[in-house]
Amino acid sequence: MSDRKRILSGMRATNPRLHLGNYEGALRTWVRLQEDHKLYCMVADYHALTTMGDLPPDLARNSREVAKDFVAAGIDPERSSVFVQSMVPEHAELHLVFSMVTGLGKLERVPTFKEKKDDLGEGRQVSYGLLGYPVLQAADILLYRPFGVPVGKDQAPHLELSREIGRSFNAAFECEVFPEFVDIINEDELRSKLPGLDADESGTLRKMSKSYDNCIYLSDTPDETAERIKGAFTTPTKLRKTDPGVPEGCAVCQYLKLYSPDWEAQWDEDRQGVRGCMQNKKELTEALNEFLRPMRERRALLDDGAIDDILRRGAEEARDFAAQTMRDVRSAMRLV
Secondary structure, rough: OOOOOEEEEEOOOOOOEHHHHHHHHHHHHHHHHHHOOEEEEEEHHHHHHHHHOOOOOHHHHHHHHHHHHHHHOOOOOOOEEEEEHHHHHHHHHHHHHHHHHOHHHHOOHHHHHHHHHOOOOOOOOOOOHHHOHHHHHHHHHHHHOEEEEEEEEHHHHHHHHHHHHHHHHHHHOOOOOOOEEEEEOOOOOHHOOOEEEEEOOOEEEEOOOOHHHOOOOOOOOOOHHHHHHHOOOOOOOOOOOOOOHHHHHHHHHHHHHHHHHHHHHHHHHHHHHOOOHHHHHHHHHHHHHHHHHHHHHHHHHHOOHHHHHHHHHHHHHHHHHHHHHHEEEHHHOOOO
């Protein structure tokens, strides 16, 4: 068993494709962290069921495709454990245990519960799974007794409940099974909140999100990426090449800042009306397709059989550690 500090990370399997915002907001950090830590990298299929709607998604397919994006983005299965949540039954067992030490009122006051409940719409059933989402999240994290959890700055407060649940268990059973973990914050504002390709009615760039359909997907072809960039939001008042642009409010210029080594000159020329939006889009397409090329090459090598082998091995590695945690949990509860 690795003696490196452990990190737990994961993404829901609600959609079979991850986008550039998922990479910049999370995956890029995970790839860096695996250099010095033992990374448990989870595809959260149980979590996807909490807001599944009337027709559950094809979670097996979604999970495979998300795992392919993990590996394509640079998660190394030889160093990190890539697995699907439901393949490690200890997640469900610890969730049940934690549900016994978590107050109902605390869950009902979680802001994300109210938001997700409202998102369901009228007439839709609110499941216990949706209410208990933070309890399952706590189980996911604490099962690996990690040093830390990578998280965006705006998401960090949500992890405090996981720490509280761990403390509640330790207090209830007079033990120290679950140590405190730290939040590993992505401090890069642009990367952690990568804008999408569009803007709202006020002209403000919106965050990249599948629900807005304003994404560049990691699995897109070069031609698909080029087509998406063609329709990207630029400075509304820049009608001609010679009109001054506002790169801070232009989706294309925001991406140039991340993916073009010449972004400062490109921004200056945009402001001065020396270059047009089409030139910006052309140069972004070239830069972004080059950036994504290694990911596409790695993904092309992954068929369903190859990713199933990776997920099986990852689940076995995860269970090795998770089983020990559950032995300690049962002992503390005097179940054995």
